[in-house]
Amino acid sequence: MGKVEGxxxxxxxxxxxxxxxxxxxxxxxLAVGLWLRFDPETVSLLSGDxxxxxxxxxxxxxxxAGSLVMLVGFFGCCGAVRESQCLLASFFxxxxxxxxxxVAAGVFGFLNKDKIIEDVQNFYTRTYNENNNSTVIIxxxxxxxxxxxxxxxxxxxxPDTKDCETGIKEFFNNKLYIIGYVGIGIAGVMIIGxxxxxxxxxxxxxxxxxx
Numbered sequence: 001m002g003k004v005e006g007x008x009x010x011x012x013x014x015x016x017x018x019x020x021x022x023x024x025x026x027x028x029x030l031a032v033g034l035w036l037r038f039d040p041e042t043v044s045l046l047s048g049d050x051x052x053x054x055x056x057x058x059x060x061x062x063x064x065a066g067s068l069v070m071l072v073g074f075f076g077c078c079g080a081v082r083e084s085q086c087l088l089a090s091f092f093x094x095x096x097x098x099x100x101x102x103v104a105a106g107v108f109g110f111l112n113k114d115k116i117i118e119d120v121q122n123f124y125t126r127t128y129n130e131n132n133n134s135t136v137i138i139x140x141x142x143x144x145x146x147x148x149x150x151x152x153x154x155x156x157x158x159p160d161t162k163d164c165e166t167g168i169k170e171f172f173n174n175k176l177y178i179i180g181y182v183g184i185g186i187a188g189v190m191i192i193g194x195x196x197x198x199x200x201x202x203x204x205x206x207x208x209x210x211x
Contacts, residue, residue: 018192019076019091025186026069032182033062036175044139045120045171051136052119055172058108058179065101069186072098099190106183113176120172121165125149128164140164144171 036042036059046055076091127136128149141147144167147154153163 016077016081019073022076022189023070023073025189026066026071026073028066029062029069029182029186030066032178033059033066036178037063041143041171042175044143045168051123052116054112054116054119055175058112058176058183061101061104061108062179062183065098065183065186068094068098068101095190099187103184103187106180106185106187109176109178109180109183113173113180116176117169117172120168124164124168125152128152140167144168 037056042055045051046053072091072094075094124137124140127134129152131137132148141164144164146162146164146167147157148163149165150163154161
């Protein structure tokens with residue numbers, strides 16, 4: 001089997017280093033996704049009956065993509081070290097799939113931000129109007145440090161207490177921006193990995209043709 005030499009050997013080791021970093025980034029994405037999914041504050045706000053679950057769709061995409069990134073990063077390292085054209089081609093194909101998933105998560109986070117916030121606000125308002133002392137309402141007021149709604153405020157609010165519709169908007173804005181930036185940021189880094197894998201695949205194929 002022909003081995004890549006010279007500048008392509010440098011590309012080989014760069015690809016290995018990149019894939020190791022890529023594996024670490026996959027671990028980070030997975031950790032962020034799991035944090036968003038099991039964050040006690042977030043779960044307490046979305047665990048009630050008929051609570052909207054739209055927010056968790058983007059989170060599940062992140063978790064799935066992060067897991068795949070870790071797996072693909074491992075196989076990418078193996079492909080670079082062994083100079084396996086098959087492994088590198090599979091690595092490239094998987095990168096394309098994950099790239100699409102990461103972009104989807106990022107775009108989902110940005111484009112559906114207003115709808116997700118509106119769904120949660122409507123859920124809170126409906127629950128508050130039905131029973132403003134329910135466990136769900138108490139949880140919202142405790143986590144968000146808010147009280148009531150803009151149209152139906154608390155009778156005796158503390159000074160500078162915001163309504164919960166504003167609290168919901170601020171809380172989920174921050175969470176959704178995390179999904180958006182992580183998804184699109186990792187997708188940008190993956191483009192570099194695809195370029196490296198294509199170059200190394202071509203170098204391996206050419207070296208075998210020469211032999």
